[in-house]
Amino acid sequence: MDGGGRVVEPLGPGRPGGAVARPSRPEPGLLGALLRSAALPRFARRRRASVSVPLVRRIPRLSGTVLALGFFTAIGVYGLVQNGDYADFVESHGxxxxxxxxxxxxxxxxxxxxxxxxxxxxxxxxxxxxxxxxxxxxxxxxxxxxxxxxxxxxxxxxxxxxxxxxxxxxxxxRQPYALWQLNGELYVVAQDGTQIDTMRDPTLVDLPLVVGEGANLEVASYAALLEAAGPLRSKIRAGMLISGRRWTLKMQNGLDVRLPEEDAVDAMRRLVRLDRESGLLEKDVLTVDLRMPDRVILRLTEEAVAARAEGTKKKIQRGVKGIET
Known part of the structure; x- marks a missing residue:
């Protein structure tokens, strides 16, 4: 070492801190010169030997069991299909x-x-x-x-x-809204006319009753008539849809009220007024026809017709006797 602290002698294996020198193996010929002068391309470099792992150790544990179960399951399903039992299996287990x-x-x-x-x-x-x-x-x-x-x-x-x-x-x-009678069968319908079920619940007997083809689709218009009926509502038994255009009301006492195709609500209000003023619905009539806005046409019962005829006859007889005297 000189006065500046620098080592002037090469470090050798015999000196402290010296590295053990390995004898270099001479590279033969031109290849050796190339290896010493430049790095080899990547494809020419020596690869590190990989550690070989046996195939058995690479397969996850229980794989054999899973494969075996899958194999036997497939065989079982195939057997069920062939025997026609698969449908029963699905029906029972999914x-x-x-x-x-x-x-x-x-x-x-x-x-x-x-x-x-x-x-x-x-x-x-x-x-x-x-x-x-x-x-x-x-x-x-x-x-x-x-x-x-x-x-x-x-x-x-x-x-x-x-x-x-x-x-x-x-x-x-859908909530029960009305009862619909068609061809002798009774159904429960919703407000939009959808048939919900056949009539089996006795608690629904007080629902409005409509009768006839397509009457279920007109329950909203029938409900408007019942609203306009006011005090007469309890006397109305059912509404019959005639030709899909107008309503005839069936009253509790058997009387029919024929309503017009248009302005049926106004006609119903007129009926309420007539009954209040004259007790029309309690008279011996079979039909009250309100289809004409300026008049009411009544059809009497047979008894009323007979009584009316008898009364007319007596009046005529009294009149004849008066003339004879």
Whole structure:
């Protein structure tokens, strides 16, 4: 080391801090010169030897079991199809994809239903086509909604999936509005005329009754007549739609009131006034015809006709006797 602290002698293996020198292996010929003068291209460099892993160790554990189960399941399904039993299997347990989804916790375990009043949950789920064979993952919400809206007693429906295993069903029911009689059968209809069901509920007997072809579609106009009837409403038994154009009211005492095709509400108000002034509906008449705005045409009962004829006869007889004297 000189006075400046610099080492003037080469470090050798015998000196402290010296590195052990490895003898260099001479590179033969031109290749050796190239290797010493420049780096080899990437494709010519020696690759590091990779560690070889046996194939058995690369396959995940339990893969054999899974493959075996899948194989035997496929064989079982094939056998069911060949024997014609697959449909029975699906009917009892559901489709394979639903079974798999239920197995990982994506079944239908929590179903919330709101909006039902006259229906029950079992009937609603049956109409929707939902059972414990379904899974939430593969449930077709649009199809469920279409099935529900196909039911006449359901006006609207909203279906929502609540993962992992919940389903929400919110519906709006059509409310019974009137009874409709057609060809001897009695039906319950909604305000828009939709036939909800056959008449089986005795609590609905006081609903307005309409009769005839297409009368269910005119329940709103009939309701307007009942509103205009006021004190006479309780005396009206039913409304018969004639030729799809006008109403004839069937009264509780058997009397018929024929209303015009237009301005039927005004004609009803006129009937209320006539009955209040003269007790028209309590007289011996079969028909009150209000189709003409400036007159009322009455058809008497047979008894009334006979009594009227007898009275007329007596008047004539009295008149004749008076002349003879």
């Amino acid at each position: 489709e394979l994809r639903d079974i798999a989804a239920r197995g990982i916790g994506l079944g239908l375990d929590k179903i919330t239903i709101s909006g039902i009043a006259r229906l029950n949950e079992a009937d609603l789920l049956g109409a929707a086509g939902i059972s414990n064979r379904n899974s939430l993952l593969f449930l077709d919400v649009a199809k469920v909604r279409r099935r529900l809206l196909d039911e006449p007693f359901i006006k609207s429906a909203e279906i929502r999936k609540l993962y992992p295993n919940g389903l929400s069903i919110a519906i709006t029911e």
